[in-house]
Amino acid sequence: MGFVVTEVQEQVAGWGEKWPAPAKLNLMLRITGRRPDGYHLLQTVFQIIDLCDWITFHPVEDGLVFLHDPIPGVPEQDDLTIRAANLLKQYTGCLLGVCIEVEKNLPMGGGLGGGSSDAATTLVVLNKLWGLKLPLEKLMELGLLLGADVPVFVYGYTAWGEGIGEELKPITIPEQWVVVIKPDCHVNTKQIFLAEQLTRDSKPITMRDFIAGDWRNDCLPVVSNLYKAVGEALDALSQYADARLTGTGACVFAQFNSEESAREAFSALSPNWSVYLARGLNRSPLYEKLEQGSV
Template structure:
């Protein structure tokens, strides 16, 4: 996708950093450096963080407001902006304002999405002319999920998540529950009872209904709120875990059925009614602005 340059007048517009779902997740091996090899299917949902970029003239990269518990230097938007400057020699500065809506530790890719939006939008605002492929390579140094957000379309992914192939999947209504817990991704991947030798499948197998998540058993047994959410959501549709969780979701063919489940569950849970989308809201927004 070739995007026209963004006009400087939109510097202070809000840009979406959407959440993703893992519609399946198979762990097929482990590299010598500890990274796990996997197969997964990413789809975006229309639940987003929102990021605004304010130009500054002193070359400094800063956050308007830090996220509690995350030092500014560790924030992925800051690291992404500084990575762009180091890659290109850009001397411009930016103050980054993040409206945080995606729960941390939820398996929705919030930090990775924030980083990707920063890479993509600042590449345009700073007129750096880096290719989408190069942005994805830079993003991979920040996190394994960043490339799919840079790529911007539902994807079949392999490797550690960076080998992407475009895939169209049904854009269904989704009910998403955020259990009251934070899942430690590192703990899950270090678990001795985690399946690490799943047989590789093909896209056609996924389409036929093979959408297991190999992290599910580990997370369900270690995090009771996740287990409870899966049980209650499964009363309405097949309940699944995204990534390593903690968020669980179910897809619905009709908005009416999704709304019914949402209303029943919101009495007890923090729940979201969202729509699965194949094109990232970020790139839909970029195209609409040109």
């Protein structure tokens, strides 16, 4: 399906540019209870990392919303970027259209939040490109309708999360280098949260406790028991640093104090694993780009 750029839209900065949709890590995850509707109450720390999908937005004349390169056999309307754009149109009554081009770099089903981040970047950037001027809080509310992880990417900061992950407070932590392994499996998040043996009554901690080194992930015992590949990845990465599970996985990660030590681990692990080298960030590169004057 083609797209037609209007002369007016061509002059608006931001159209046709690549916008980052960064990954996140859950540096810890405690499950402190359960709501009557079945959702789990938790505490977590989300850290943005500089591993990104890239999204380009092309203006169209007819008000339609569609993908530049739809995946064969996958309903286009199920794509989170399409859902995000249509949600913006529905909420605001916007009559404009967009063709969305997604460059996928984040692994699927790894717990890095790729789809959620793509949706968040779509909400934030189209809010600007379409001139909608919705406040950040409203974009976060809309994001929550798309998924529990979308608000933190709209928020754009490393954050302490509570509730079901949508109650966010900024937290500043060291921007360390990280090595991430994606095991050859796809963890079923619903299966983990339904598991009888999952801890659901962890005592809440404070930010100070986390900074002091309380990094427990209540999902780790269940995931390691059900997915052998995750345990093997943890063992492999543990040879170089303290390895942890992000969220329900499947990705595991370790933080390093220097780029050199991170690159050494990355190089050693690369022949046998799908490995990513990244840097932890306290602020999303999406907002860094927005402030550079592109929009």
